[in-house]
Amino acid sequence: MRKVAIVGAGLTKFVRRALETPKELSFEATKTALDSCGLSLDDIDCVAHGSAPDAFDGIHQKGEYLADGCGGWNKPTMRVYVGGATGVHAVVHGWHHVASGMFDICLVVCEEKMSNAMPHAQGFFLTIFDAITERALHPNLLWIFALEMNRYMERYGYTKEDMALAAVNNKRNGLLHPSSQFKDEITVEDVLNSETMAYPVSRLDVSPVSDGAAAVVLAAEPVARRLTDKPVWIEGVGWTLDTAYWATRDLYYPRYLDKAARMAYEMAGIREPDKQINIAEPYDPFDYKALHHMEGLQLSPRGKTVELLRDGHFARDGNLPMCPSGGLLGVGNPIAAAGVMKICELFWQLRGEAGERQVPGDPRLGVAQAWGDLMQVSSVVVTGI
Amino acid sequence: MSKRVAIVGIGCSGFRTTSTDLSYREMIFEAATKCYEDAGGIHPQSIDSFVASSEDFMEGISIADEYVPDQLGAVLKPVQSIAGDSLQGLASALMQIKTGQQSIVATSAFSKVSNLSHYEKVAAYATDPAYIRPLKEHPYFIAGLEMNRYLHESFSTREQCARVVMKNRYNALSNPRAVYGAKVTLEDVTCAEPVSEPLGQFDISGHLDGAIVILLASEEKALEMTANPVWIKGVGWATDTPNLDSRREGLGGALYAKLAADKAYEMANIKSPVNEIDFAEIDDTFSYKELQHLEALQMCGFGEAGKLLEMGCFEPGGDLPVNVSGGSLGAGYLHEANGLQKVMETALQLRGEAGKNQLAGVETGLAFAWRGIPTATGTAVVLSNRL
Amino acid sequence: MSEKIQVSGGTALSEEDIRSGNIFVTEDSLDCAYAWDMGVAIKRYLAELKEGRIIATECRKCKRIMLPPRLFCELCFIPCNSWRYVKDTGTINTFSICHVHWDASRIKEGEDPHLPAVIEIDGASDGMGIMHILGEVEPEKIKIGMKVKAVWKPKAKRTGSITDIKYFKPL
Numbered sequence: 001m002r003k004v005a006i007v008g009a010g011l012t013k014f015v016r017r018a019l020e021t022p023k024e025l026s027f028e029a030t031k032t033a034l035d036s037c038g039l040s041l042d043d044i045d046c047v048a049h050g051s052a053p054d055a056f057d058g059i060h061q062k063g064e065y066l067a068d069g070c071g072g073w074n075k076p077t078m079r080v081y082v083g084g085a086t087g088v089h090a091v092v093h094g095w096h097h098v099a100s101g102m103f104d105i106c107l108v109v110c111e112e113k114m115s116n117a118m119p120h121a122q123g124f125f126l127t128i129f130d131a132i133t134e135r136a137l138h139p140n141l142l143w144i145f146a147l148e149m150n151r152y153m154e155r156y157g158y159t160k161e162d163m164a165l166a167a168v169n170n171k172r173n174g175l176l177h178p179s180s181q182f183k184d185e186i187t188v189e190d191v192l193n194s195e196t197m198a199y200p201v202s203r204l205d206v207s208p209v210s211d212g213a214a215a216v217v218l219a220a221e222p223v224a225r226r227l228t229d230k231p232v233w234i235e236g237v238g239w240t241l242d243t244a245y246w247a248t249r250d251l252y253y254p255r256y257l258d259k260a261a262r263m264a265y266e267m268a269g270i271r272e273p274d275k276q277i278n279i280a281e282p283y284d285p286f287d288y289k290a291l292h293h294m295e296g297l298q299l300s301p302r303g304k305t306v307e308l309l310r311d312g313h314f315a316r317d318g319n320l321p322m323c324p325s326g327g328l329l330g331v332g333n334p335i336a337a338a339g340v341m342k343i344c345e346l347f348w349q350l351r352g353e354a355g356e357r358q359v360p361g362d363p364r365l366g367v368a369q370a371w372g373d374l375m376q377v378s379s380v381v382v383t384g385i
Numbered sequence: 386m387s388k389r390v391a392i393v394g395i396g397c398s399g400f401r402t403t404s405t406d407l408s409y410r411e412m413i414f415e416a417a418t419k420c421y422e423d424a425g426g427i428h429p430q431s432i433d434s435f436v437a438s439s440e441d442f443m444e445g446i447s448i449a450d451e452y453v454p455d456q457l458g459a460v461l462k463p464v465q466s467i468a469g470d471s472l473q474g475l476a477s478a479l480m481q482i483k484t485g486q487q488s489i490v491a492t493s494a495f496s497k498v499s500n501l502s503h504y505e506k507v508a509a510y511a512t513d514p515a516y517i518r519p520l521k522e523h524p525y526f527i528a529g530l531e532m533n534r535y536l537h538e539s540f541s542t543r544e545q546c547a548r549v550v551m552k553n554r555y556n557a558l559s560n561p562r563a564v565y566g567a568k569v570t571l572e573d574v575t576c577a578e579p580v581s582e583p584l585g586q587f588d589i590s591g592h593l594d595g596a597i598v599i600l601l602a603s604e605e606k607a608l609e610m611t612a613n614p615v616w617i618k619g620v621g622w623a624t625d626t627p628n629l630d631s632r633r634e635g636l637g638g639a640l641y642a643k644l645a646a647d648k649a650y651e652m653a654n655i656k657s658p659v660n661e662i663d664f665a666e667i668d669d670t671f672s673y674k675e676l677q678h679l680e681a682l683q684m685c686g687f688g689e690a691g692k693l694l695e696m697g698c699f700e701p702g703g704d705l706p707v708n709v710s711g712g713s714l715g716a717g718y719l720h721e722a723n724g725l726q727k728v729m730e731t732a733l734q735l736r737g738e739a740g741k742n743q744l745a746g747v748e749t750g751l752a753f754a755w756r757g758i759p760t761a762t763g764t765a766v767v768l769s770n771r772l
Numbered sequence: 773m774s775e776k777i778q779v780s781g782g783t784a785l786s787e788e789d790i791r792s793g794n795i796f797v798t799e800d801s802l803d804c805a806y807a808w809d810m811g812v813a814i815k816r817y818l819a820e821l822k823e824g825r826i827i828a829t830e831c832r833k834c835k836r837i838m839l840p841p842r843l844f845c846e847l848c849f850i851p852c853n854s855w856r857y858v859k860d861t862g863t864i865n866t867f868s869i870c871h872v873h874w875d876a877s878r879i880k881e882g883e884d885p886h887l888p889a890v891i892e893i894d895g896a897s898d899g900m901g902i903m904h905i906l907g908e909v910e911p912e913k914i915k916i917g918m919k920v921k922a923v924w925k926p927k928a929k930r931t932g933s934i935t936d937i938k939y940f941k942p943l
């Protein structure tokens with residue numbers, strides 16, 4: 001299999017409402033990523049980009065509209081989407097471009113401008129539900145998360161306080177991230193006292209609505225070695241989509257992630273992920289999801305995750321730091337861009353360039369994951385140096 | 386890069402202007418079942434990965450990829466959606482096999498455009514929200530602008546465009562999967578109600594519901610699975626700027642088609658497309674597009690397509706049969722499923738299964754799809770029945 | 773952090789920036805309607821709901837009795853055309869007490885919260901749930917595992933929709 005590395009990365013700040021248009025956000029991230037590895041657009045063979053629903057931006061065929069902002073003008077440009085899992089999956093999509101042997105250098109760009117949707121991006125999630133059998137109930141996105149969170153907590157006897165610990169961990173990490181849209185540390189009490197949105201979900205259990213963009217540059221082995229002395233290799237990729245009949249699954253365990261993770265670990269030759277992996281960036285749009293996903297990623301035994309979290313196992317200086325970037329909870333959640341932000345974090349962490357956020361102990365192997373749709377899809381990327 | 390990939394299964398369903406009896410799930414299930422049977426009765430659990438192509442606004446579903454897996458038998462399998470024409474989806478499937486991680490990949494797309502009240506409003510939503518959309522023009526004005534500029538630059542004529550419609554709709558008469566077959570006259574087309582002059586009502590392909598599933602496999606698997614694999618020799622795609630006013634070669638040409646074809650020909654090791662390609666199924670969303678695309682795909686020189694058409698060159702019996710299936714003008718317009726329709730018709734010809742439309746002795750065909758207005762994205766695929 | 777710039781752009785705006793007119797915006801909404809063909813299986817499902825019954829399909833191979841009904845079994849990948857009536861009672865698999873509307877606006881003081889739940893329907897295969905809402909119950913008393921029963925709209929008011937069941941209430 002052709003070896004592919006990440007050689008450059010760039011982000012915009014994540015903000016509640018950005019001045020820049022979707023194209024301009026894409027441009028900023030793209031330009032920063034290109035500059036980070038000393039490349040210009042002429043060096044780029046193709047663009048793999050990702051963005052979640054079109055409804056936020058209110059633009060049909062959004063990939064076409066974004067193409068010039070992503071550097072895709074007069075190039076092979078292809079947009080992928082798997083809902084919230086799009087960010088990490090766009091990197092898988094980019095990997096397909098290079099690992100296939102068809103291209104040597106691929107730019108991966110993800111953008112989301114949720115503030116375009118008025119009055120609130122939430123309203124656009126009504127249309128993710130089955131048009132005939134579910135939408136008539138006027139569901140909102142919080143319902144499904146609340147239903148999943150409740151089932152997860154019930155199964156293992158976790159409390160809301162347990163879940164809040166993940167929010168506190170990630171938000172604290174995020175304070176050090178230059179893209180973060182937050183400035184203040186929060187406590188478990190803050191989470192518990194924030195208003196209930198859809199029990200058991202309270203406001204601070206949830207990541208914010210954000211605008212932002214992120215980009216990475218992928219290159220085939222010989223090119224990557226020429227561009228940098230610290231290429232971060234894509235060691236494994238996996239992705240899985242479960243049935244759309246989401247109410248017929250037991251929501252306590254993310255079996256779709258179980259499969260996606262095993263696919264990526266198999267490719268990476270990883271037998272004991274919980275021992276071999278040094279950094280985890282599980283997808284955390286909600287605090288419980290970070291823990292739920294640690295279990296699906298096989299990085300924590302089912303039902304034992306809170307215990308490990310309380311013991312500091314997942315802290316930045318713990319055995320297996322969880323979301324050292326701050327994650328979606330701590331940095332922000334411009335959906336697809338947030339997934340690429342996690343990949344950027346692995347890139348900087350494994351190269352020892354994460355500054356104040358740097359995980360101690362010379363990490364060698366990291367995993368990033370994203371999740372979405374009707375709680376049914378996961379994409380996983382394992383990187384190593 | 387040596388890994389070769391073939392089409393090993395083809396299935397379709399629907400291909401009607403309305404399809405009220407079936408949900409899109411049921412329609413795709415039918416196409417998938419036919420495809421898997423065509424590939425020797427493979428169970429979808431043995432398929433490694435799945436790619437669908439769709440756009441949310443066409444379906445009225447946000448994150449429409451949620452609803453992909455069940456009807457393809459892809460539950461708990463690697464599945465992804467491409468927000469693009471299904472030929473881009475096919476290209477993604479091809480890349481997946483070439484990585485070596487997957488051996489068998491299904492690719493699918495469908496159209497349920499009949500469920501949509503105003504396609505043109507959705508198309509208008511693809512134009513720039515700040516400086517095109519507020520003009521409140523019917524989006525076909527872009528086709529009118531392009532057509533006028535193309536005719537001006539290439540010295541092609543209105544009548545030549547009309548002859549594309551006559552040819553394709555006539556060809557459609559003998560294709561059971563085509564619904565707009567008709568014997569139309571030059572006057573029928575040129576005197577039809579204008580939409581955005583010079584573009585008239587008859588220059589625009591009609592909408593169609595349908596689902597297509599195509600199965601790809603690596604060389605090793607393909608040879609096990611089928612006696613008549615159709616090899617994907619080359620594929621290329623390209624996007625020009627979405628801004629109408631800043632396309633490098635203006636609105637008269639189709640640079641995206643040229644760039645896509647360059648890549649596909651390079652990969653297929655085709656030096657002289659006009660000599661090495663036996664027939665083509667290429668985008669004819671609007672009548673002038675067939676001529677413009679033929680030139681951009683280097684099937685003839687710029688400004689020559691109209692004259693060659695008049696000489697009968699692109700008829701089923703001509704030197705380079707084009708859209709023998711009827712194309713989009715004759716068969717109907719399937720939106721993001723257009724690309725797979727073109728691949729399907731090309732592959733059926735190469736297998737010798739094109740029925741009354743079968744061309745004799747064909748070995749290499751070209752399929753090309755464009756994403757429609759206002760985009761400047763196209764994908765070209767070179768297929769052959771010879772390894 | 774290394775000297776390299778890793779972050780650029782993303783200029784934050786406030787609500788005030790927009791309200792004050794400092795920022796230009798262009799507004800538009802998509803005026804387009806969709807009429808989804810419901811197909812064979814869901815058409816029967818809705819027709820039966822109108823009659824006050826819940827119907828499922830059974831797969832002849834894996835024997836799953838599936839809700840919502842489908843024309844094909846997505847796992848065995850074969851058509852299924854055995855129809856089975858199931859009960860209008862079930863068990864709460866999970867639930868939520870939701871204080872915001874679908875457009876993210878908060879419910880008003882004194883308004884009842886929404887009570888969505890996944891309900892495993894009796895007579896369908898294990899775990900076959902549908903999403904619906906709960907009623908005639910105090911939110912604090914809802915428990916996972918609770919038995920519930922459908923409360924139907926009066927026959928004359930049913931339209932062949934999932935909302936022909938008003939809600940599920942505790943048995």
Ligand SMILES: [Zn+2]
Pocket residue numbers: 831832833834835836845846847848849
């Ligand atoms: Zn079955």
